Amino acid sequence: METTSAVAALSALAHEGRLEIFRLLVKAGDPGMPAGEIARATGVLPNTLSSNLGILAGAGLVTSRREGRSIIYNAAYDRMRDLLAFLMEDCCAGNAAICAPLAAIAARPCSAEGRSC
Secondary structure, three states: OOOHHHHHHHHHOOOOHHHHHHHHHHHOOOOOOOOHHHHHHOOOHHHEEEEEHHHOOOOHEEEEEOOEEEEEEEEHHHHHOOOOOOOOOOOHOOHHHHHHHHOOOOOOOOOOOOOOO
């Protein structure tokens, strides 16, 4: 990932409302969520939600698809992994002891059902 792409993604996430939306979409998994459901879950007004989703999409962190009359939003997992890899690239000057807790977090199952990422 290029530095400018990382900055755009981090900038998009550097807002409480957008971070909440992104985390909600990450939890939603592959099925994603319709815009109306996102608005209800976050308590965000439709015009604000639209703006926030546009910023997240512009940074490549969310995708959308039309299903009938609904627009379904998903977290862009590949982009999220690229961003995390970029942040970890030079982690701890190669000192595995410092990075070990992060590796343990990454190795945990994604849900209580034991589903892995």
